[in-house]
Amino acid sequence: METTIAAIATAPGMGAVGMIRVSGPDAFARVSDCLQGGRRVERMKERYATLTKVVDTQGLVLDEVLVTCFHGPRSYTGEDTVEIACHGGVLVMRRVLERLLDVGVQPAGAGEFSQRAFLNGKMDLTQAEAVMDLISAQTELAMRAAHEQLQGTLGDASESIREDILGIAAHIEAYIDFPDEDIDTDTGAALLGRIRSVGSKIQKLLQTAEQGRILREGVRTVIFGSPNAGKSSLLNRLLGYDRAIVSDIEGTTRDTVEEVLNLQGIPVRLIDTAGMRQSEDRIEQQGVKRTRDQLETADLILEVVDGTQPRVIHLSDEEIGRRHHIVVINKADLELHADWSNVAGVKISCTEEVGLDTLINTIAHELSMGAGEWGGHAVAINTRHQACLKRAKVALEAAEFTLEDGQGAEFISVELREAMELIGEIAGRIDTEELLGEIFSSFCIGK
Numbered sequence: 341m342e343t344t345i346a347a348i349a350t351a352p353g354m355g356a357v358g359m360i361r362v363s364g365p366d367a368f369a370r371v372s373d374c375l376q377g378g379r380r381v382e383r384m385k386e387r388y389a390t391l392t393k394v395v396d397t398q399g400l401v402l403d404e405v406l407v408t409c410f411h412g413p414r415s416y417t418g419e420d421t422v423e424i425a426c427h428g429g430v431l432v433m434r435r436v437l438e439r440l441l442d443v444g445v446q447p448a449g450a451g452e453f454s455q456r457a458f459l460n461g462k463m464d465l466t467q468a469e470a471v472m473d474l475i476s477a478q479t480e481l482a483m484r485a486a487h488e489q490l491q492g493t494l495g496d497a498s499e500s501i502r503e504d505i506l507g508i509a510a511h512i513e514a515y516i517d518f519p520d521e522d523i524d525t526d527t528g529a530a531l532l533g534r535i536r537s538v539g540s541k542i543q544k545l546l547q548t549a550e551q552g553r554i555l556r557e558g559v560r561t562v563i564f565g566s567p568n569a570g571k572s573s574l575l576n577r578l579l580g581y582d583r584a585i586v587s588d589i590e591g592t593t594r595d596t597v598e599e600v601l602n603l604q605g606i607p608v609r610l611i612d613t614a615g616m617r618q619s620e621d622r623i624e625q626q627g628v629k630r631t632r633d634q635l636e637t638a639d640l641i642l643e644v645v646d647g648t649q650p651r652v653i654h655l656s657d658e659e660i661g662r663r664h665h666i667v668v669i670n671k672a673d674l675e676l677h678a679d680w681s682n683v684a685g686v687k688i689s690c691t692e693e694v695g696l697d698t699l700i701n702t703i704a705h706e707l708s709m710g711a712g713e714w715g716g717h718a719v720a721i722n723t724r725h726q727a728c729l730k731r732a733k734v735a736l737e738a739a740e741f742t743l744e745d746g747q748g749a750e751f752i753s754v755e756l757r758e759a760m761e762l763i764g765e766i767a768g769r770i771d772t773e774e775l776l777g778e779i780f781s782s783f784c785i786g787k
C-alpha cells in the first residue's frame with residue numbers, strides 16, 4: 341500500500357504564493373481533515389481552485405488557501421493529488437505542512453513525486469529526468485532540449501532501437517529451434533546489415549553526449565595566456581560589464597575569476613586566470629599554479645595573445661589534448677607582429693570592440709553548437725544514457741562478431757538480448773529499486 345506524501349513544491353523563501361503538493365491514496369481524506377468545517381476535498385470540483393481555510397486542531401485558521409484536486413490517474417503522479425496554494429510565507433507554509441504531517445501524511449523525499457509518476461507509467465525515465473533538466477536549465481537552448489526530452493523524443497528513439505534489436509533477435513532465435521539448420525550466407529549478410537544499422541543509430545545518439553553535458557553543466561572555458569595579453573579585458577567584454585580588474589601592470593589578475601555567460605543559448609562558465617610567467621612573487625606563483633589547475637579541467641581554452649608581441653608557446657599539443665582550443669589574437673587595433681600572420685586565430689580588439697561576434701560564432705562552431713549544427717538535433721543525452729548506450733554498443737558489436745564468425749544462433753541471441761536490456765534501461769525498463777532511488781534522489785523535494 342502506497343503512503344500519502346506531501347512537500348512544499350515551491351522554492352524555499354518568501355513569495356506571494358507557495359504551493360504544497362499532496363499525493364497518495366489518502367490525499368483527499370487527509371487534506372480534508374485539515375480544512376475548516378470539515379470540507380471534503382473529494383466533493384470539490386476536480387481541477388478547479390476552491391477557496392477554503394486550513395485550520396489547526398483547535399479550529400484556528402492557519403491560512404486561507406486555494407485547493408485544487410486531481411483524481412488519479414489524471415494527475416502528475418497518477419495518484420489522487422491535492423495542490424494547496426498558500427500565502428507564500430516561510431512560517432505559514434511550514435505550519436500547513438506540519439498540520440498535514442500531524443494527520444498522518446509522510447514527508448516526501450527528493451524526487452518522490454516524479455518517481456511515483458514514473459512507477460505509475462505517467463512518464464518514462466528520460467521524461468522524469470527531463471523534468472529536472474527543465475527546472476535547472478539556465479539558457480534557452482538547455483530549456484529547449486529538456487522540453488524535447490520531456491515530450492519523449494529520447495524515450496521514443498531508444499524504444500525504436502530496442503525494437504529493431506528485438507526484430508533481429510526474433511529472426512535469429514528462430515534458428516535456435518532448428519539446430520540442424522545454419523544461418524545461410526544471404527540471411528547472415530542481411531542480419532549483419534541490420535545489426536550495423538542499429539549500431540550507427542546508437543552512435544548518433546552517443547554523439548549528442550557532449551552537447552548534453554554542455555547544456556546541463558556549462559562549458560568550462562579557461563581564458564589563458566601571457567600577462568597583459570588582455571584576458572581580463574576579454575572576460576569583461578564577453579560579460580558586458582567590468583567584472584575583473586584591467587590594468588597595464590603585468591600580473592594584475594592573481595586569483596581566478598569565474599562567471600557564467602549565456603553565449604547564444606550555450607551556458608558557458610568563463611574563467612579568467614593569472615597570466616603565465618615566471619615570477620618571484622609568491623602570490624603570483626600561486627596564481628599561476630591555479631591557472632594550470634584550471635587548464636586540467638577545461639573543456640575549452642581561449643588562448644589570448646597580445647598580437648603586437650612575438651609569439652610565445654605556453655601550451656604543447658599534448659597539454660591541449662582533447663580540449664577545444666581557440667587562439668584569440670588581441671589588440672588588433674594596433675599593428676600586429678609578423679609572427680601572427682600565419683597563425684589560425686580570431687583577431688579581436690577588446691578596446692575597440694572588434695571581432696567579438698566572430699569569436700562568439702567561432703566558439704559555438706567549435707563546440708558544434710552553432711545554430712545550424714545543433715539546432716536540428718532533438719536529443720542531448722546525459723551521462724546515464726551515455727553509459728547504457730556505450731555498453732549496448734559493445735554487446736551489439738559482440739553479436740556482430742559472433743555472427744560473422746559463424747557461431748550458433750544461441751550465442752548471438754544472448755548478446756542481442758543484453759544489448760536490448762541495456763537500451764531498455766534508458767527509458768527505465770529496470771527493476772532494481774536501488775538504481776531508481778539513486779536516480780531520483782538527485783531531484784529536488786516537491787518534484
Ligand SMILES: Nc1nc2c(ncn2[C@@H]2O[C@H](COP(=O)(O)OP(=O)(O)OP(=O)(O)O)[C@@H](O)[C@H]2O)c(=O)[nH]1
Pocket residue numbers: 566567568569570571572573574585586587588589590591592593594613614615616670671672673674688689690691692
Ligand atoms: N590597444 C589595446 N589594448 C588593450 C586591448 N585589450 C586590452 N588592452 C590593454 O592591455 C592591458 C592589459 O589588459 P588586461 O585585460 O588587464 O590583461 P590580462 O591578460 O588580464 O593581464 P594579467 O591579468 O596581468 O595577466 C590593459 O592596459 C588594457 O587596456 C586591445 O584590444 N587593444
Ligand SMILES: [Mg+2]
Pocket residue numbers: 571572573584585586592593612613615
Ligand atoms: Mg587579468
